Amino acid sequence: MASSMGWRCEARGLGLAVALVMACSAAGAADAAQLSMTIGGQTSQPIGHYDFCKIHVAECSVRSPDNVPEHMTGKLLRQISAVNQSVNTHVKPMSDMDNYGKDEWWAYPDNGFGDCEDYALEKQRELQAAGVAVANLLMTVVRKPDGEGHAVLTVRTDKGDFILDNLTDSVRPWNQTGYRYLKRQASDNTGHWVSILGGDERLVSSVK
Numbered sequence: 001m002a003s004s005m006g007w008r009c010e011a012r013g014l015g016l017a018v019a020l021v022m023a024c025s026a027a028g029a030a031d032a033a034q035l036s037m038t039i040g041g042q043t044s045q046p047i048g049h050y051d052f053c054k055i056h057v058a059e060c061s062v063r064s065p066d067n068v069p070e071h072m073t074g075k076l077l078r079q080i081s082a083v084n085q086s087v088n089t090h091v092k093p094m095s096d097m098d099n100y101g102k103d104e105w106w107a108y109p110d111n112g113f114g115d116c117e118d119y120a121l122e123k124q125r126e127l128q129a130a131g132v133a134v135a136n137l138l139m140t141v142v143r144k145p146d147g148e149g150h151a152v153l154t155v156r157t158d159k160g161d162f163i164l165d166n167l168t169d170s171v172r173p174w175n176q177t178g179y180r181y182l183k184r185q186a187s188d189n190t191g192h193w194v195s196i197l198g199g200d201e202r203l204v205s206s207v208k
Contacts, residue, residue, distance in 0.1 A: 037184070038198045039197070040196065040197045042194055043195040047104055048117060049106055049139060049185075062135075064187060064188050067133070067187040070157045079132075084164040088166055091112060091119055091166075092114075093113070094115065099111070099113050108122055116151045117151040124137045132155070136156040137154075138155075138156060138186075138187060139154075143179065144179060152164060152165045154184055161174040163177050182195070182196060
């Protein structure tokens with residue numbers, strides 16, 4: 001079942017430098033589990049992704065039973081940072097209503113314009129084409145500290161979950177973003193979504 005969240009995506013000024021953040025460098029002796037989101041059961045699919053899947057059937061029909069997290073290396077971190085910055089630079093912000101004449105329309109920004117979910121979809125597409133497993137490139141729905149809905153891309157690795165976001169060129173560990181995490185694509189089935197647990201507790205310590 002699809003659900004509508006009713007978010008508004010925006011873009012801010014982007015710095016030229018890309019901050020390459022390794023989760024393990026800040027974790028030290030912290031429990032490794034804190035570096036990755038805690039996933040709950042299957043939940044409703046966002047309405048925008050549901051409509052996207054009706055058009056892009058193949059992208060939403062991938063099964064990954066052996067979904068091992070991506071091995072984090074310096075090369076991978078440079079790669080995901082470069083894609084994050086490139087898409088943020090080349091795609092220009094525009095609302096769904098202005099771009100497509102409708103709300104909550106998820107699409108690849110092939111015309112050079114898009115909002116938050118379109119940025120995330122393009123990053124997913126480019127990183128998958130570069131060889132990153134789709135099981136580790138997960139569309140994710142969050143709430144910003146002001147309560148507004150937002151979409152980002154989660155890159156799932158053996159060093160934790162990293163976030164690619166159209167609001168910043170910095171690639172950050174998920175628990176250093178200040179967001180409350182609601183749901184994301186299931187890593188074993190691109191057409192399914194799962195809830196994210198424990199986001200509130202981590203949000204308290206990360207909001208500045």
